[in-house]
Amino acid sequence: MAVKKCPVCGSPVKLENLQRHVRNQHPRSDVDVESLVTKEERREVEGKAAGRRRQRVTPAGLRIVVATIAIVAVVLILILVNPFRGGIGLGSAAPDFTLTTTGGNQVRLSNLQGTVIFLEFMDVDCEYCIAEAQDVLPQVYTAYQSRGVRFLSVDVNFVGAADTDARIEQYKTQYSIPWDHMLDTGRTASAYGVTGTPTTFVLDRSGIVVEIVRGRAQNGYTTYATALDRALS
Amino acid sequence: MVRLSIGDRLMLIASLAAFGAVDAGYLVYEWYTPSTWCDVNDVFSCTKVRESIWSSVAGIPTATVGLVGFAVLLALAVLALRGTDQIGPWTTFRWLLVFAILGAAVGVGLTLVEVFVIHAVCLLCALGFGLDLVILGLAWTLPRADQSASRSE
Numbered sequence: 445m446a447v448k449k450c451p452v453c454g455s456p457v458k459l460e461n462l463q464r465h466v467r468n469q470h471p472r473s474d475v476d477v478e479s480l481v482t483k484e485e486r487r488e489v490e491g492k493a494a495g496r497r498r499q500r501v502t503p504a505g506l507r508i509v510v511a512t513i514a515i516v517a518v519v520l521i522l523i524l525v526n527p528f529r530g531g532i533g534l535g536s537a538a539p540d541f542t543l544t545t546t547g548g549n550q551v552r553l554s555n556l557q558g559t560v561i562f563l564e565f566m567d568v569d570c571e572y573c574i575a576e577a578q579d580v581l582p583q584v585y586t587a588y589q590s591r592g593v594r595f596l597s598v599d600v601n602f603v604g605a606a607d608t609d610a611r612i613e614q615y616k617t618q619y620s621i622p623w624d625h626m627l628d629t630g631r632t633a634s635a636y637g638v639t640g641t642p643t644t645f646v647l648d649r650s651g652i653v654v655e656i657v658r659g660r661a662q663n664g665y666t667t668y669a670t671a672l673d674r675a676l677s
Numbered sequence: 678m679v680r681l682s683i684g685d686r687l688m689l690i691a692s693l694a695a696f697g698a699v700d701a702g703y704l705v706y707e708w709y710t711p712s713t714w715c716d717v718n719d720v721f722s723c724t725k726v727r728e729s730i731w732s733s734v735a736g737i738p739t740a741t742v743g744l745v746g747f748a749v750l751l752a753l754a755v756l757a758l759r760g761t762d763q764i765g766p767w768t769t770f771r772w773l774l775v776f777a778i779l780g781a782a783v784g785v786g787l788t789l790v791e792v793f794v795i796h797a798v799c800l801l802c803a804l805g806f807g808l809d810l811v812i813l814g815l816a817w818t819l820p821r822a823d824q825s826a827s828r829s830e
Binding site: 498499500501502504505506508509512513516517519520523524567569570571572602639640641659 | 681682683684685686687688689692693696699700703722723724725728757758759760800801804808
């Protein structure tokens, strides 16, 4: 970067700005502005300006760019839409399972035919599960347990420290949760396609999935209440 | 074999950086939204990664680093395309290379954490890492391409 001292104030000024600097900052000085920059210096400055060139994109390059954008866009969409997700969908029969509650009782899903089931897959270390256990599920339980809905939670042990019956019991006590919790010792979560917590299934009296809520329910109580009303009707 | 011009490479970098910014931006958005997404199984699970302590630092989602990094790479590529060859002490190409290396370093670190600590891989994070590696590859070739272009002029 070519710099020259201003002949009036002595400050270093870029060559291309020198004449403007003297004209604007020292309008009363008797310096000949035109003679401030020599012909060689002027050529140097103009040469640099010409060298500042826009980079051209060639037609072949543009085709490659478009192809790359298309490929990346397809990959991004595939990840987001996720057609490879396993598990069950709405209208499917809920896979049967037999698990032991933290209280030591065995629960076999197929033995609960004729009962609407609220089946939550959770983890005691999952912050969203804890949040729901505090601000949504107690209301849902209070409103629907008396209407015959059976509440079951399956701890999938996805995150944090290893979950045990003792830890789950501690969790239940801490958040005053009255319904049965079971540790997923088999592949229950996998059979249901559960890959994140909380994931909640509402099953009708025939064991058909009428609602799947992945993550926290968007509308909290209303989401679960609507699904349970549908299952009970 | 098509030989890419400097402009082609910069346009590719800008496009990939734009995708990277969208990807990282979506990850930031999802971090604040309590729902599961981009889960394939127990191993490829964005939810599992998000629920780990590595998904945020001081309450700020880690993906913010990616968002800022890709935005800087995009801005640098656009500036270079418009003819800005020098920013401060370094050439624009050098800045691009430095930020691409930084992004790749962060990407390597977080991918190792995902594989060996969290035992789950977030596909959207992996996509961002992949984009940064391609950008790094392209940025690596820019100074040499610039030299040979100057020689041929």
